[in-house]
Every structure is written in C-alpha cells, then in structure tokens.
Amino acid sequence: MPELPEVETIVRSLSKAVGYRVEKLVVYKPVVVRQECYSIDSLTGLPIESITRRGKFIVMDLGGQHYLIWHMGMSGRLFLTESGQTRANHTHVVLHLVDAGELHYVDPRRFGGLWLVHRPEDVFGQLGPEPLGKEFSAAYLEKSLRNKKTPIKNLLLNQCVVAGIGNIYADEILFDSAISPERIAGSLDSKEIAKLHRSIKKVLRQGIECRGTTFRDYRDGFNRPGGFQEYLRVYGREGKPCLKCGNPICRIKMGGRSTHFCQHCQH
DNA sequence: CGCTAGTCCTGTCTGC
C-alpha cells in the first residue's frame, strides 16, 4: 500500500528517533518477523544510527551489524508515540527507545513484515534502482523496456525494474506521460520513454512534497494522513471527467490490479 | 520468459 512517497514521508518523520538507543524490542505477533538473523535481545542498548529508505523498505541501521528492515505491505503503519500509550488494534511490534518514546508497527492485513538481519542487501533481492537516483536514467529505462512484451503498467510495478512504484503512482505516472497502461513496453519509442522517465520523477516528487497519498490506511511517522489524494488525476476517479479532456476516466483490471486511465488522452 | 490466478490477511463498502 504505501508506495515510495509514503515510505519516504514515514522515514522523514521518523528522523527524530535517530541517535537514540534501543531499550527493547517487543514482538506481539511473531509471524510478522520474516527473518531473524540475531536475537531480539541483542538489540538492547544499540543506537539508531540512521533511518533510510530503499524502494518501499524502511532501513534502520543499529550500528552497522544489526539492521531492522520494515515493509508496510498494504496496510502497515510505523509511527512514533509517547511511552505507555495504549496499543492500537493489530499492533504487532513496539520498539521502545531510551528517552524517545516508542515506535509502533501496526498492520491489520499482515502483508508487511520485519527483518532482523546483519546486511540489508539480503532482504532486497533483485530490487531495481531508485527512481529518484542518478542510476535511473532515460537510457536505463529504455534498455529495461527493450523487447519487453508485457504491458507498460505491469513493468512499472515490477520492483526489479525500478524500486518503489505501486498501483496508485503507476496510474498517475502513465496519465502524466499520456501513455496507455496497456501499451506493450517494448513498443514505446525514445520520445515516449523520455517523457515516461520525466513523469516518473515528477509524479513521485510531487507525492513526496504532499507527504504521500492517504486513500485508506496510510499514515506518516506521526500517524498523520498525507495530502496527495487531492491531486490524483486518475486513480479512484472512475467515471469522473478527465481533467484534461472531460471524457470519463475508465477503470479496467490488469494483472488483478485496478487500473485507471483516460482512453482519449493516453495512447 | 511472461502471463494469470491463487495465496497470504482484515476491514470496509456495496448491493440485495
């Protein structure tokens, strides 16, 4: 659920926890711990040296040897709160900090998870480049699309191609670049790929500026909603007039995911 | 290789 802009917003709002030490980690739902390369007790006393993002993963570095990697799945939340607060329903993990309150991990659908690993790379697998980083160039995108027979929307959702794009932003990016989600990836010409490349960066940056999109569950690191839902141009707007041409936005299923686009503006 | 459908879960909304 939370995509790159939402995860980035969470990471930024959690930055005030950096520098504080772990008092203890309490796991209420062991099944959400996906990998446990060291004991939970060994975290006690370690400092949070940094909190960063990689794709849709949140990476906490606790001294270079111990990492906490969080994924929000569809319904996950990770937020700071004062000590001793009542736990909300579906709070699976609480990270108690010394003199800095508690970090609550809440995830009703449990599609997310927590990894306790020595090296973050072990969790990321074949994750593609960061869309807002230098490595993600138009040339790289062109190479990634070449000869691909899958629809462009499916390719944008593939985390191995580029990390962090999910269903909402994929639809918004394709509207911005005036490309139909059903277009075969390999059929895009250089000009279209350049436009798509610009739209990816533009839309994700706008999402971050607005502190993410709250469609249902998403909240930032202080449990506050985002604002990008005010600027969505196709997602969730089935039947409503296209903001460019006035024709109704249509919704179809692609790979089991709902897909919103304007048949008149996107080709 | 690539596509589809199924799977993991709970909460919320829609239609009867």
Place this chain on the structure above:
DNA sequence: TGCAGACAGGACTAGC
C-alpha cells in the same frame, strides 16, 4: 438492519 461478496495502495508462487 443483516448478510454475502467484492475489493483494497504488495509481493510471492505455481502452473500453463
């Protein structure tokens, strides 16, 4: 008002 079914922002797997 109640209930069944659809659907939800992710990602992996099996099977064709």
